[in-house]
Structures are given as C-alpha cells and as structure tokens.
Amino acid sequence: MKALHDFVKKFEPAKDNKLAHTTFDAFYTFLFQPDAVTTDGTHIKDGMDLKRLMVHVVLALQLLYVFGTWNIGHQHFLALGEHTGLLEGFHLKVVYGLIQILPIFVVTHVVGLGVEFIYAAKKGHSVEEGFLVSGALIPLIMPPDIPLVWLAISIIFAVILGKEAFGGTGMNIWNVALLARVFIFFAYPTTISGDEVWVSGIEKVGTEYFAASYGWAHNFFDWIFSGVGLSQFGAGGQAVVDGWTGATPLGIAAKEGWEGVTAVYSTDAMFFGGIPGSIGEMSVPLIIIGMVFLIVTKIADYRVIFGGLIGFVVCALMMNAIAPPMDALTADTPGVFKFMAIPWYYQMIMGSFLFAITFMATDPVSSADTPTGKWIYGFLIAFIGLIIRVMNPAYPEGWMLSILLMNTFAPLIDHYVYEANMKRRAKRTSLMAEQRSQLITMRNENN
Amino acid sequence: MKSLKRLTGILSMMMLVNLTFQSQAQADGSNLLFYGLAAVALLIFFFIVISVADNFMVIESNESGINGDKANMGLYPKLSEIFSKKAPAYLEGEHTYQLSKGYDIPLEGKPSNDVDGAGSVTRFAAMPPDFIGLMPIPKVVVAVGDSVKAGDVLYFDKKKDRIKFVAPVSGEVIEINRGNQRAIASIVILADKDQVSRSYTLPAESASREELVEFLLESGAWAGIRQRPYNVVADPEVTPRDIFVSTFSTAPLAADSKLQVAGREDVFQAGIDVLARLTPGLVYLGLDGREKGKTAFSAVNGAEKRYFIGAHPAGNVGVQMHHIHPVGAGEDTVWTLDVNAVLLIGELFKNGRFSSERVVALAGAPLSAPRHVRTYAGANLGELLKGEAFENTRIISGDVLTGKAVGAEGYLGYHEDQVTVLKEGNEAEIFGWLLPLKPRASVSATIPTFSDVEATTNTHGEKRAFVVNNVYETVMPMDVYTQQLMKSIMVQDFESMEGLGIYELVEEDVALAEFTCVSKQPLQSILRDGLNIMLEQG
Numbered sequence: 001m002k003a004l005h006d007f008v009k010k011f012e013p014a015k016d017n018k019l020a021h022t023t024f025d026a027f028y029t030f031l032f033q034p035d036a037v038t039t040d041g042t043h044i045k046d047g048m049d050l051k052r053l054m055v056h057v058v059l060a061l062q063l064l065y066v067f068g069t070w071n072i073g074h075q076h077f078l079a080l081g082e083h084t085g086l087l088e089g090f091h092l093k094v095v096y097g098l099i100q101i102l103p104i105f106v107v108t109h110v111v112g113l114g115v116e117f118i119y120a121a122k123k124g125h126s127v128e129e130g131f132l133v134s135g136a137l138i139p140l141i142m143p144p145d146i147p148l149v150w151l152a153i154s155i156i157f158a159v160i161l162g163k164e165a166f167g168g169t170g171m172n173i174w175n176v177a178l179l180a181r182v183f184i185f186f187a188y189p190t191t192i193s194g195d196e197v198w199v200s201g202i203e204k205v206g207t208e209y210f211a212a213s214y215g216w217a218h219n220f221f222d223w224i225f226s227g228v229g230l231s232q233f234g235a236g237g238q239a240v241v242d243g244w245t246g247a248t249p250l251g252i253a254a255k256e257g258w259e260g261v262t263a264v265y266s267t268d269a270m271f272f273g274g275i276p277g278s279i280g281e282m283s284v285p286l287i288i289i290g291m292v293f294l295i296v297t298k299i300a301d302y303r304v305i306f307g308g309l310i311g312f313v314v315c316a317l318m319m320n321a322i323a324p325p326m327d328a329l330t331a332d333t334p335g336v337f338k339f340m341a342i343p344w345y346y347q348m349i350m351g352s353f354l355f356a357i358t359f360m361a362t363d364p365v366s367s368a369d370t371p372t373g374k375w376i377y378g379f380l381i382a383f384i385g386l387i388i389r390v391m392n393p394a395y396p397e398g399w400m401l402s403i404l405l406m407n408t409f410a411p412l413i414d415h416y417v418y419e420a421n422m423k424r425r426a427k428r429t430s431l432m433a434e435q436r437s438q439l440i441t442m443r444n445e446n447n
Numbered sequence: 448m449k450s451l452k453r454l455t456g457i458l459s460m461m462m463l464v465n466l467t468f469q470s471q472a473q474a475d476g477s478n479l480l481f482y483g484l485a486a487v488a489l490l491i492f493f494f495i496v497i498s499v500a501d502n503f504m505v506i507e508s509n510e511s512g513i514n515g516d517k518a519n520m521g522l523y524p525k526l527s528e529i530f531s532k533k534a535p536a537y538l539e540g541e542h543t544y545q546l547s548k549g550y551d552i553p554l555e556g557k558p559s560n561d562v563d564g565a566g567s568v569t570r571f572a573a574m575p576p577d578f579i580g581l582m583p584i585p586k587v588v589v590a591v592g593d594s595v596k597a598g599d600v601l602y603f604d605k606k607k608d609r610i611k612f613v614a615p616v617s618g619e620v621i622e623i624n625r626g627n628q629r630a631i632a633s634i635v636i637l638a639d640k641d642q643v644s645r646s647y648t649l650p651a652e653s654a655s656r657e658e659l660v661e662f663l664l665e666s667g668a669w670a671g672i673r674q675r676p677y678n679v680v681a682d683p684e685v686t687p688r689d690i691f692v693s694t695f696s697t698a699p700l701a702a703d704s705k706l707q708v709a710g711r712e713d714v715f716q717a718g719i720d721v722l723a724r725l726t727p728g729l730v731y732l733g734l735d736g737r738e739k740g741k742t743a744f745s746a747v748n749g750a751e752k753r754y755f756i757g758a759h760p761a762g763n764v765g766v767q768m769h770h771i772h773p774v775g776a777g778e779d780t781v782w783t784l785d786v787n788a789v790l791l792i793g794e795l796f797k798n799g800r801f802s803s804e805r806v807v808a809l810a811g812a813p814l815s816a817p818r819h820v821r822t823y824a825g826a827n828l829g830e831l832l833k834g835e836a837f838e839n840t841r842i843i844s845g846d847v848l849t850g851k852a853v854g855a856e857g858y859l860g861y862h863e864d865q866v867t868v869l870k871e872g873n874e875a876e877i878f879g880w881l882l883p884l885k886p887r888a889s890v891s892a893t894i895p896t897f898s899d900v901e902a903t904t905n906t907h908g909e910k911r912a913f914v915v916n917n918v919y920e921t922v923m924p925m926d927v928y929t930q931q932l933m934k935s936i937m938v939q940d941f942e943s944m945e946g947l948g949i950y951e952l953v954e955e956d957v958a959l960a961e962f963t964c965v966s967k968q969p970l971q972s973i974l975r976d977g978l979n980i981m982l983e984q985g
Contacts, residue, residue, distance in 0.1 A: 004877065033879025033908070042961050047889040050965050365914055
C-alpha cells in the first residue's frame with residue numbers, strides 16, 4: 001500500500017500549476033484518505049466525512065440505475081409491441097438502455113466535474129464532493145432521449161449559478177440536480193413535457209409514431225447477438241402498436257382521472273415501475289429500499305421523509321374531500337376533479353413523489369437545518385408539490401418546483417425555529433430561577 | 448396538553464368537513480352526514496365533560512397544596528411522562544436527569560483501577576496559559592534558584608493582582624520559560640524529596656465572606672475556581688449566583704473520580720462546606736447516576752445533589768448546569784470547580800496545608816499498562832510515563848477531545864487529571880473514505896464499531912463547509928442549536944449568539960460535536976473566538 005501511495009505521489013504536479021494540482025488532488029483524495037493529522041481542537045476525529053456521507057446516497061441509487069437501464073429498453077420495445085414479457089429480450093433491453101444512459105452519465109460527469117475542477121483551481125480550494133451526488137441524481141431525473149448538448153448546458157448553468165456562485169458545496173441554497181432539470185424544463189419545454197418524450201427511440205412522423213432507426217452501436221451488438229443465436233434489434237423504423245400514446249400516468253390522470261390511468265397502466269405496473277417516465281424515478285419498491293437504507297444509516301433525515309409522507313397524505317385527503325367521490329364521477333366532471341378524487345395511495349405510486357422526497361428533499365445542504373424545521377420543510381414540500389401536480393395543468397409533476405421553492409424558504413423556517421428556541425430558553429431559565437429561590441427558602445427554613 | 452386538545456379539535460374538524468363534502472355528492476348522503484355529525488358531537492361532548500372534570504381536579508389539588516412540581520394530578524398523563532425513561536430504583540426520590548443524547552467514544556487503553564505512587568517525577572511546572580482571562584505576561588515574583596514551599600506565591604496577574612498563583616510542590620525554581628511574545632510559558636520547579644507546605648492561619652468558622660475570599664486568594668486555592676460564562680478565573684469582586692461541581696468525568700479514558708477522592712472523603716466534605724459559604728445561592732453537585740449504591744459523593748452534605756445518567760458529555764459541568772439552571776448574560780455568573788480543586792480547598796481548611804496532590808489517569812492504547820498514578824499538579828509528562836516507548840505517538844495533557852498535545856517534555860495542565868497517549872495517524876489509507884478497513888470511532892451507523900478501537904490522530908477527511916445533517920444534535924444533550932450558533936459567531940451576530948446560548952457553552956461542551964463533524968470544522972476554536980469577542984464587549 002505504501003508503495004502504491006508513493007508511486008501515485010510521484011506524479012503530484014507543482015503547487016503553482018493550479019488546475020493540474022487541483023485535479024491531481026481530487027483524484028488523490030479519491031484514491032486515498034490523506035495522511036493529514038489533527039492540529040488543534042479534538043485529537044481524534046470521527047471516521048465520517050463528507051465524501052462518505054455523499055457516496056452513500058450514490059450507493060442507494062444503484063438499484064435505480066440498474067432498473068432504469070432495463071426500463072428504457074423495456075418501454076421502447078413495449079411501444080413497438082415486441083418482447084412484451086418482462087424478461088423477454090432482456091439482453092436487448094439492457095443494451096438499448098445502456099446505449100441511452102451511458103452518454104448521459106458520461107456527459108453529466110465530464111461537464112459537471114469539469115466546471116468544479118476549474119472553479120476549485122481558480123478559488124484555490126480542493127474539489128468538493130457535492131457533485132458526487134448531483135452527478136448521480138441528474139441522469140435519473142432526465143428523460144431518456146435528452147439531447148446531450150442541452151444536458152451539458154443545463155449542468156453548466158446549475159453548477160455555476162446554483163453552486164459555485166454561492167461559494168461551492170455546502171453554500172448553495174438550491175438543490176443542484178433539480179436546478180439542472182428546471183433549466184431544461186423552462187429553456188426547452190418541449191423536451192421535458194408532452195407525451196412522446198418519455199419513451200426512448202420513438203419518432204413522430206406526421207401524426208404517426210415510428211421507431212427511430214438504430215445506430216451503429218446497435219448494429220454492432222446485432223452482430224454479436226446473431227453470433228450467439230439471440231434475438232436482435234433489426235433495422236428499426238417499424239410502427240408502434242395501435243393505440244400507443246406514450247403518455248405518463250400523470251398526463252392521463254390530469255385529463256381522465258384514475259379510470260383513464262388504469263385503462264392504460266395496471267396498478268402493479270405503476271407500483272413496480274414498468275411505465276414510461278424519467279429514467280430512475282419509477283420503481284416504488286426500489287426507491288423504498290433506497291429510502292430505508294438512507295434512513296437506517298442516518299444519511300438522509302427521516303424527519304424530511306416522514307414529514308413529506310404526512311404532508312402528501314393530508315393534502316391528498318383534503319383534495320378527496322373537495323372532489324366528488326370516485327364512484328360519482330361522470331364523463332362531464334372536469335379533469336381536475338377527476339385527478340383530485342384519486343386516493344393518496346394511488347397518487348403516491350404515480351409520478352416521482354417518493355424519489356423526490358427521498359433523494360432530493362433530504363439534500364443535507366439545501367434542506368432546513370433544524371430538526372423541527374425539517375418536519376415543516378418536508379410537510380410543505382409534499383403539500384405544495386401535490387397541489388402543483390394536480391391543480392396546474394401546465395406542469396405534469398410538482399416536486400421539482402416545490403422542492404426548489406422550499407429550498408428558498410428553508411432559511412425562513414429555520415429562522416422561526418431559532419426564534420422559538422431563544423424564547424423557550426429564556427422561559428426555561430426563568431422557571432429554573434423560581435425553583436432555585438424555592439430551594440433557597442427551604443434551606444434557610446431548615447437551618 | 449394544550450397541543451393535544453388542539454390536535455383533537457383539528458382532526459374532528461377535518462373529519463366533519465370530509466363527511467360534509469362526501470355526503471353532498473351522494474344521493475343517500477343525508478343519513479351518513481347525520482350519523483357522522485352525531486358521532487362527532489358525542490365525542491366532543493364526552494371530551495368536554497372529561498376535560499372539565501380534569502381541570503377541576505387539578506385546581507382542587509392546587510388549592511389543597513398537594514400538587515408538587517413532580518406530581519401530575521390530571522387524568523391524562525403528561526407527554527413527558529409517557530416518553531421519558533423511568534429512573535432506576537436506586538435513585539428513587541433523587542433529582543435525576545436522563546440524557547439520551549451523547550456518545551462514549553469506544554477507545555482502547557482505559558486506565559485500570561490501580562493507583563501507583565509516581566516517585567519518579569521530579570519536575571513540576573506552573574503554567575500561566577492554563578488560566579483564561581489573564582494578561583499574557585504576569586508578574587513573576589520568584590527567580591531561578593529560589594527555593595519555594597508548596598503554596599508559596601510564584602506569580603500574579605498584573606491587572607487582577609489579588610489572585611495569587613502558587614507553587615504546586617516545594618523545591619527549587621530551575622527554569623522560567625518564555626513563549627510567544629515573551630509571555631511566560633512555564634515556571635519549572637525541581638521537587639524536594641520530602642514535600643513541605645507553607646503554613647497558614649485559617650479564618651475562623653464565623654469569618655465573613657470577604658475574609659474567606661481574601662484567604663483563598665492569598666493561599667492560591669482560588670486558581671481552581673472558574674467562572675461562567677467564559678470559563679475564566681473567577682473574579683473576586685463578583686458574588687456568584689450558584690456554585691457547580693461535577694463529581695465525575697465522562698470524557699474518553701477519563702480518570703476515575705472515585706479513586707481521586709478515596710480516603711479523602713472528609714477533605715472533600717470540608718471543601719464543599721467552604722464553597723457553601725462563598726455563595727448566597729446553592730452549591731450543586733453533579734453525580735453519576737450510573738453508579739449504584741452509596742458513593743463518596745452521594746454521602747456529601749450541604750449541597751444540592753443532582754444525578755445524571757447518560758453518555759459523554761453528561762459529566763461536563765456545563766451540560767449539568769444547562770439542565771439545572773443555565774447562566775446568562777450580565778450579572779448572572781456562576782462558579783465551577785472540579786473534584787481536585789475542591790480537594791485542594793478542603794485540604795487547606797481541614798489540615799491547614801497546601802497540597803496539589805491528585806490522582807492522574809495515564810491512558811491510551813500505546814501504553815503498556817494504562818493506570819492511575821498519584822502525583823501533583825503540573826507534573827512532567829515524560830517522567831510520569833517513564834518506561835514507555837514513544838514512537839510516532841502524541842502525548843496529550845488532558846483527554847483526546849479537549850487536551851493539549853504537549854509532548855514528553857510538556858507538563859500536566861493545572862485543570863487536567865489525565866494524560867492520554869495516541870498513535871499518530873500520519874498514514875494514507877487507500878479508499879479509506881469508502882472502505883474504512885482500519886478501525887476508527889464514529890457515531891455514524893455506516894461505520895459500525897463492535898469493540899474498543901485504537902484511534903489515531905488522522906483527520907479522516909478534509910475540512911468542508913457546514914452541512915445540515917444534524918449530527919451535532921445527536922451528541923449534544925442541550926437545547927442549543929450548535930451549528931447556527933457557530934455560524935452566528937463567524938458573522939459576529941451578537942444578538943443571535945446571546946439568544947442561542949453562547950454563555951452556556953465552553954470548549955469542552957462542543958468538543959464531542961467537533962469530533963463528530965463531517966465537515967471537520969474547528970468548533971472549539973470558533974466558540975473560543977466568540978467567547979473572546981463577547982468578553983471584550985463586556
């Protein structure tokens with residue numbers, strides 16, 4: 001180990017070459033925990049550092065990456081009516097998914113880390129690990145066909161204006177991954193909304209949908225698959241199955257309510273995640289596994305998550321109360337009432353609430369600081385997010401906007417928690433002063 | 448109670464609204480609405496009846512004077528009664544505080560209960576930097592070559608010249624060392640084989656408080672009294688509200704205070720009796736609630752005894768004060784003492800001699816036999832640890848959280864009763880952040896510790912900006928928002944600093960939070976900066 005360490009250290013560039021040194025330092029501290037010792041203050045330090053904290057979120061996302069990769073392919077072939085079984089054409093689905101997701105992943109990290117490295121060199125501090133999580137989250141919340149140029153622009157925007165402008169990791173007031181998505185959402189609205197964007201590799205020609213032709217990479221894999229006798233991609237260009245729309249459950253629910261949704265997607269498919277949508281936000285059981293992992297390891301704060309769950313249920317119940325009951329809906333009922341009538345447990349498996357509240361809202365930088373504040377923060381994210389989802393037809397999903405909104409208000413929530421703390425402390429002290437004078441009277445009487 | 452009622456109200460309102468809306472839409476809804484309303488009305492009626500009865504009972508018990516602060520005369524249990532843990536049976540009837548937050552760092556090298564005499568130590572030092580709130584260059588009244596008795600004055604502060612600082616042992620002054628900007632770093636005494644104490648004329652039993660204070664100042668026992676806020680040497684012009692003594696230390700590898708007081712129980716009692724005459728208020732004794740049965744401390748008379756059950760920092764006097772009666776700004780000052788300072792005062796009054804004798808823990812994994820030794824204040828660490836090999840180790844006067852790394856040539860700090868030896872962690876570890884193979888202590892569930900670990904001085908990460916993962920709150924058994932306090936110190940927001948409780952804290956109270964910090968922020972030095980600013984502002 002020592003030999004390897006010395007070997008790596010040999011390549012350390014001079015300190016005056018800032019960019020090179022910062023880059024070296026970033027990779028060095030990734031490979032090794034440095035040999036730095038404590039100088040003042042406590043002589044021993046906890047084994048936990050920010051890198052380890054952040055990497056646990058990345059670990060919690062791994063199952064979603066695997067599932068998301070498969071699901072990109074699965075949705076593609078489902079639209080074409082081929083390999084409709086879950087494990088049919090598994091190799092094709094995974095390869096198809098990988099060909100879509102790998103460029104997104106690589107571009108995200110090259111661009112994001114590139115900006116981080118340049119800023120770290122300019123400001124003369126070491127590269128901070130915030131982008132470890134942002135970089136893992138961003139691919140999962142993008143549509144699978146996102147043009148890479150726009151992805152790159154949105155990441156540059158998010159990292160520079162969202163983070164570096166405030167001073168780097170730990171100083172940013174908004175969630176960086178969501179800023180990237182919100183940039184794409186508003187700058188290229190057609191890319192991230194509408195029906196056809198959530199399934200990969202489908203082209204609209206006139207009013208008809210066709211599969212896009214497969215590229216060289218697919219042809220290369222076809223060559224391999226034909227060699228081992230597996231099914232192949234083919235040339236592409238075939239028409240989608242009759243009646244396919246590519247709409248997500250939320251898109252349908254806004255117009256036709258729960259009945260419309262279940263006509264297209266089964267409840268089970270929505271629960272397990274075999275439906276179109278952002279790459280990693282679909283599978284409820286896998287998200288819950290990640291959620292439990294983060295709560296048990298105390299990486300994510302359970303208060304935000306449970307506060308969010310409560311807020312979600314309360315908001316959904318209130319909407320149920322306002323809307324007519326499910327069985328009284330008619331064809332003439334406005335779409336928004338149909339949406340509002342959906343009970344909370346069905347609301348929860350549609351869309352990406354669980355993903356957002358587990359991985360986005362619990363960001364340990366942009367969320368509220370105080371334990372009490374975290375309950376309120378989580379509650380309001382869910383409450384406001386559901387209102388945006390249901391009542392605003394322009395936005396198919398509300399979590400991105402509600403989390404950014406509550407990021408903005410988190411310091412305000414904290415401010416009132418601190419004020420309450422100051423008042424409580426003053427009150428406590430005066431109560432104790434009373435007890436003390438009683439004790440002194442008792443003592444003097446006894447003497 | 449109030450919040451519970453409000454919650455019930457809101458819930459029933461929501462139920463009502465829900466029912467109303469749902470029934471409107473249904474053809475046969477009127478029935479459902481009626482039954483629903485009737486059920487809610489019935490519930491509310493019963494609730495009101497019970498609440499009124501409950502209130503009458505409480506009022507009645509108040510009027511007849513049987514409602515003490517502990518007894519709950521209402522029908523409903525208080526929330527705190529449901530959730531708080533029951534105090535153990537042996538603390539029945541005592542004031543007990545159960546602190547659920549905190550962390551005992553599992554370290555190897557706990558000192559055994561053997562107490563050795565430390566005959567080998569010959570050099571002892573008095574160090575002015577041990578005391579906070581004094582001028583950097585005191586007036587030294589001895590010269591190299593002078594011979595002194597234990598208790599003879601060595602130096603005093605140029606401003607607060609009533610407080611005398613004295614020799615811990617009798618012997619010959621052999622060095623006066625100067626540090627930065629010619630400040631006095633230490634005055635070293637080569638100890639005599641047979642210790643001689645200065646003789647005193649003790650103040651009478653009936654002596655006034657002023658006479659008592661004057662005697663303590665002149666005798667040098669005053670130096671052990673510290674004043675909160677700020678943890679400075681007590682100001683003789685101030686009459687403290689109360690005096691707090693913590694009789695146990697929960698710090699990592701701390702010395703066992705039972706050994707320190709063993710055989711000197713009467714001396715300790717004498718010290719407490721003197722303290723009671725110094726304040727018009729109360730003398731509080733913080734005791735370890737985890738100790739079963741009678742101890743030397745639970746037998747003490749004339750002090751208010753408070754039991755604390757919990758992990759570190761439950762033994763910190765600041766944490767105990769927070770739960771008993773916190774200090775605030777201005778006139779609201781208290782004094783704190785440790786067991787050794789009380790023993791020193793007791794020795795003066797009981798036996799009429801100055802003795803800085805103390806039992807010191809020698810702890811840490813690199814030591815061959817971690818144990819306790821009997822020595823005097825300011826002992827030389829190298830001589831205390833004679834026979835041990837020091838290779839790539841750090842020798843600390845104090846514990847691993849708050850002590851000073853002074854090395855083998857350094858001396859035991861005045862307020863310290865512990866020497867800790869740690870292995871230096873100057874070794875890079877491959878993927879140490881991802882796969883921590885070498886043992887390390889951590890409060891995080893992601894780094895499980897199954898047994899005591901041999902901790903090193905490695906920082907385990909680099910310094911980063913604060914993040915809000917609330918890890919401080921898990922180890923701070925105080926109602927204080929540590930991180931926000933640190934931030935308000937950094938931006939010098941005086942009102943927030945006061946409001947968030949800077950007066951209640953000293954370095955040792957936030958030391959554990961500094962240990963757990965994932966951003967590796969130096970909380971203790973930030974806090975000291977803040978305290979210094981407040982001290983300057985008055």
